[in-house]
Amino acid sequence: MDISTMPRSYGVTVPQWVFDELRATPDTLSTDEERMSLVHKLAARNPAEGSGGPFAALVVDTATGEIVSAGVNLVLASGLSAAHAEIVALSLAQTRIGGWDLGATGAPDRELVVNWRPCAQCYGAALWSGVKRLVVAGAGPELEQLTGFDEGPMREDWAEQFHGRGIEVVSDVLREQGTRGVRRLRPDGCRAGAHRLQRARHHLAEARSVTPAPRPHPTPGTSLPPTRAARR
């Protein structure tokens, strides 16, 4: 075959505004709340910057509070559906330390701080990254109901599966701030996901031969395309 048109590489670059926010941040963030507060700030700004959905993530040295990397959802900016905030932050951290295992022998314990429970993809990404701790503002269907985003099929025992692999899960850190930030986006920032959820519901309904659930956010006007992957 003609290989001249075959793609040979891909990449993701974090926009400058993220570093502008980081410059104004203390060198270390001692508490879960301080870490989550920065995550919420980045997540809230991201849709307005047009990079992707309202999600951000940090990799932090658990003991010292040093920020190893900061990611936001860059699906729109990068054109890659996998560029969710968690994968961006984890990949940047691994680039910084020069290896794929954030939990390698002798390394300090590192954690992933993110503004909601990871989706189906990032759930697995967190599992394989080597982080020892996952800190989320919230978990459960609340965000899906607010945003209309489909987070994918998760197991009921998702947190236990993390624990079983040596990863501590801490939830409900500045939870109210997280849902408040997302609620502010409706319907402009989130109708995208509503379309997507509607499409998923329609498919599921067809598969089960039942009536689809009503469309969650029928209001016109959107600042994000009607996308599946733009959610993070």
Place this chain on the structure above:
Amino acid sequence: MDISTMPRSYGVTVPQWVFDELRATPDTLSTDEERMSLVHKLAARNPAEGSGGPFAALVVDTATGEIVSAGVNLVLASGLSAAHAEIVALSLAQTRIGGWDLGATGAPDRELVVNWRPCAQCYGAALWSGVKRLVVAGAGPELEQLTGFDEGPMREDWAEQFHGRGIEVVSDVLREQGTRGVRRLRPDGCRAGAHRLQRARHHLAEARSVTPAPRPHPTPGTSLPPTRAARR
């Protein structure tokens, strides 16, 4: 904070040998078997090249059989735990078409062909990519038993969840070839995963206060480091 040491981008580059293999491939691959045969060939060569685990994936135009992109597991080569074959292939395809949605309106139907059921991470990645079809050589715990790799917690209804989102799942395409290729790697290519699975079992056992299961491949000598993420 000092942002001068903060990582700003990450990327993945496919090694030249993959394109050497592709050069010797017909322009189009009409059948599932032809597509899977190429996947098996790339997957089998990958550990010997030192790029990562024995996994490969293609994005293919379902109707024409044109190969849009080809990926292999590049966890070791890239130093990124998310660089599993599926994410590499999907990201390359999205880079080629210039957008994150392989299933955008008006686009031809595209499919992901991979040599085993995706792990927990790539399961989600496939869901958000826009592919309309997933073709695998096999599914189920057989590969985990052979390789010792932990594929992560999957739901029992994983295939139904794909169907429910409009993605057809085709299994058992050149299945025997797939497991044969992986079986050949034991213990040299796969002890890595055995360590990982052993670690996971140990954690699970600790969590449940029961005795860990015996280590699956105790033979010394390995060509891959004892890694979680090198699995794909």
